[in-house]
Amino acid sequence: MRLVPLDIDRDLGLVHAWVTHPRSHFWGMQDAGPDRVRAEYRRIAENPHHHAWLGLDDDGTPLFLAETYDPAHSELAAHYPVRPGDLGMHVLVAPPTTPRSGVTSAVMRTVLDFCFADPRVERVVVEPDVRNAAIARKNAEAGFVEERQIELHDKVARLSFCTRGAYEMSTPHLSPAAIEHAHRRLIAKALAEFSHERLIEPVPDGDGYRFGELTFRARRFPLEHWVVDPHSLRGPLDALGFIAGLRETLGIPEKLLGTYLEEISATLAGAAWKHHHRRETAEELVHADFQAIEAAMTEGHPGFVANNGRIGFGLRDHEAYAPEAGRPVRLRWVAIRKSESLFVSARPEEDHYRDELGDETLDRFERKLRSEGLDPGDYRYLPVHPWQWEHKIAVTFAPDVARRAIVPLDAGLDRYRAQQSIRTFFNVDRPDRDYVKTAIAVQNMGFLRGLSPRYMRATPPINEWVAELVSGDDELRACGFGVLRERAAIGYTGDAYHRTGTSSAYTKMLAALWRESPVPMLAAGERLSTMASLLHRDRWGDALVTALIKASGQTPAGWVAAYLRAYLRPVVHCLLAHDLAFMPHGENLILVLENHVPRRVFMKDIGEEVAVMNDRPLPPAVARIRIDVTDEIKELALFTDVFDGFLRHLAGILDVDGVLPADEFWGLVRDCVRGHAADHPALAGRLDLFRPTFRHSCLNRLQLRDTLQMVDLTDQAGSLIFAGTLDNPIAS
Structure with missing residues (x-):
């Protein structure tokens, strides 16, 4: 405003x-x-x-x-x-x-x-x-x-x-009512997810359950999915005390307990802020635009308990830069010496800057450099998150700024909106332009949200390779499946931290990449929504997916079948036809809706979260994404990342809301996978997707083990923690 x-x-x-x-x-x-x-x-x-x-x-x-x-x-x-x-x-x-x-x-x-x-x-x-x-x-x-x-x-x-x-100092969101709301929902989620991961075991108590001093009502669904009614909770409503009292049970290292509690506290504060400020109803969001939906999300990752920490943000930072604040942000731009940095893209660097900045801004930046006696030909241009400039670049890289290896320029003209991933920005003034993903030294959900320049050398080539594979596959084209390519990457490497030769958080503080926008790819009558929105409940507890199904005029089974064809079938096909696995959680998928029904999807975050699990020839620049794993681990790309990571939550919402029983939901999932097998008999037996059980890979256990870096990105499969097996809800 x-x-x-x-x-x-x-x-x-x-x-x-x-x-x-x-x-x-x-x-x-x-x-x-x-x-x-x-x-x-x-x-x-x-x-x-x-x-x-x-x-x-x-x-x-x-x-x-x-x-x-x-x-x-x-x-x-x-x-x-x-x-x-x-x-x-x-x-x-x-x-x-x-x-x-x-x-x-x-x-x-x-x-x-x-x-x-x-x-x-x-x-x-x-x-x-x-x-x-x-x-x-x-x-x-x-x-x-x-x-x-x-x-x-x-x-x-x-x-x-x-x-x-x-x-x-005003904190209207930190009222007793708002923080009680946050405590109830976080404790309910902790009870559900820690029970799901077999870290705790509530016992039956009358018409509900008991765990310690807490009693509550809950329903249980396939995949040992618990839906705990937060309004039914009786006992101490203190999420921090609840977590601290379970330190040994949860396996939190003593030296990291404070960090995990800080993430829990920050998650509570964020939930209270959303409860106070975000009042959109599910019915309103049915008709909302892409960015209004993005800002309205009240939940982070559906599986992680500490999922909204953002350690490093102060109160005013949250109000300025958090996606739920919905405030436009102008990114800061710096010039960095070409000899001490990298830029990777399939298109010429000058054309990239001209598209993103325009001739007038480029001319202004060049005049700024000349005014300091510098040659613009020696520099390239990098966008920086305003928080990162203020808190890190101007301090942690002060010597580099002083010697003009990094030159502060100005804020850009375009306004952006932060997405759910905090560090990714959507251009609201020119929605057809690329997203910008920036490095930001904020701790959130088990990681400091930096970007490594050296790691990103391969990002544009990987994206081009994946996009070519997807566009050349008849089945994927028929499903309307697409990827949003990360088309350019830039990073500064001339600092002392890089010269040590040791990778650390400090080597991931000054980099950015550009990802194409889905907006130009829409047809008439289509609109966009993050897939995470399908798990959204508003502050009154009403689910957006329930409202979408009602507004669509489709039967619940027909709506879910259309959604599974757009989302699940392409993921299954990529796995069976190409041994290609994504990280297809809700925030990484963008739905294309027509008449409130999902018709196709776009996958994003390709550079960091894609893997080829075979020995097919790969271009040298793409070889990083190859991993050598067993068929059992390949199957977990579906069982863990899709079934357990997303669909179990959606099935629970639809059942609790009386829209579609969970057994019928999983029957539709089975039909979708079988339908693909019938259409592609040569692929049907490559993996056993109908096996009776699969290994139970646990996300919270990863974060509880090391809340600072829960996964080694160079060996994600080796980082997994298992807790027995789960019954496969689509087993034959």
């Missing part, structure tokens, strides 16, 4: 409709005609101590009206001793034309950000009508403190103040 000066001649119709609406009765202009409204705002425009502003949503839609004024030149001067740095403020949110959640809170933050952007302002003053209880609550959330009631010419008002410090 942003504020622009109000033009009453241009905006009269809009403002008149707003201030005379029944919801705006505290604004005091219910019976005003257009002429009176025009006269009032012309008077404000002519007053050097009073200003009116129109608030615009990020797409330019008028959303609110704000006024700022100098209290020393207002009626308030007679009621309190005005201080230097005081600024008065009024705000009116437009009457809603369509349901939107969390708008008033977002508007309040936008207006206060605007007020405090002036360094002279130390305190914001408001005087709402004492009868306006709703705005009093919003004011208190933002940090306002009521001093006393005063009588003004048109109302009895609450004279209230918000200092800069109070606003910066």
Whole structure:
């Protein structure tokens, strides 16, 4: 959102409709005609101590009206001793034309950000009508403190103040109700997933279960999947205490317990923030656009308990850069010496920069370099996450900046939105342009989210090879399966950390890659959604997938069958026909929906999370993705990554919601795999996908063993931890 000066001649119709609406009765202009409204705002425009502003949503839609004024030149001067740095403020949110959640809170933050952007302002003053209880609550959330009631010419008002410090320290999401909501859901998830991984064993207790001091109701489904009802939890609602008390049972190394608890605490804080600020209903999201859905997700990875840690982000960082905040971000750009860096792409480097930055910005960057006596021909351009520039590059790489191996340039013109993976950005100004994936030294879900320049040398060639294989396969084309290629990679290698020859977090702090956008690949009537959204429940517990099926007009079985053809069948085919495995979890898949039904999918994160599991000839640049594993491990690419990693969660939601029984769901999965076998008899026996059981690979056990780096990316199969076997839900 942003504020622009109000033009009453241009905006009269809009403002008149707003201030005379029944919801705006505290604004005091219910019976005003257009002429009176025009006269009032012309008077404000002519007053050097009073200003009116129109608030615009990020797409330019008028959303609110704000006024700022100098209290020393207002009626308030007679009621309190005005201080230097005081600024008065009024705000009116437009009457809603369509349901939107969390708008008033977002508007309040936008207006206060605007007020405090002036360094002279130390305190914001408001005087709402004492009868306006709703705005009093919003004011208190933002940090306002009521001093006393005063009588003004048109109302009895609450004279209230918000200092800069109070606003910066305001944490409206950390309320008892919001944190209880977070504790309930995290403990319910911990009970479910730790039971699934056979780390704990709740015992039957009446019509529910008991574990320690906790009692709860739960339902159990195939693959030993537990769905715990968070509202049924009775006992201490303390997720941190619950985890700490199980340290030995969970196998957390004593030296890493604090780190894991910090991830749990940060996950709680993030859940509380989402509960307070994100109020979209599942029914609203059925019709939402791609990025609105991305921002609305309230859950991270469905299997991991500590799945939203983001250790390193402060409160303001979270509000600026987290995907759920939905705020546009302009990436920072630096120039790095060609002789101390790498760039890999199938297209010329100059063409890449021209596409991403444009001639005007490129010219500005070159003039910046020349102004410092540097030759632009010696440099290439790298995008940096704003947090990474502030907290790492300008400090950890200070000598490199000082010797102009790294040259700070400027923020780019395009606005981006952070995706669920935190470090990947979608271009909202030019949606057809590439995603940008940046390095960021934030700890999240068992990894510091860096990017290795040397590791990424092979990323574009790997992506081109996979894309060629996929596009050349008749079956995959028939399913509409596609991959989003990571087409260019860049990284700085001239620092002392690289010169040591030892790989570490410090060698992964200054790099980026570009991944193609799915937007240009859409046909008329198609729209996009992250596959993770199929597991989303809103704050009231309603599931988006249930709402999608209802809106589609399809039978639940027909909808699921269409989804499995788009998602599961291509994954099975890649495995059987090419020994090619992806990491097909929810955040790595983008669904293409038509009439609310999944018709095809795009796979992403190809460079880091793809493997060829045979001895077929590979180009030298692609050889990194070959792994030598047994057929049993190959099968886990389906059993663990698809069945256990995603489909068991979806089956549980549909059964609990009364949409489709779990047994019928897994019957449809069986039919999908059998259908592929019938169409490709030569591939049917390559792997035993209908075996009675398979080894139970456990994700949380990986993170609990080493919350700093749970998997060795160079030997992911060797990092696996197993806990017995699971019954195969599609066994013949």
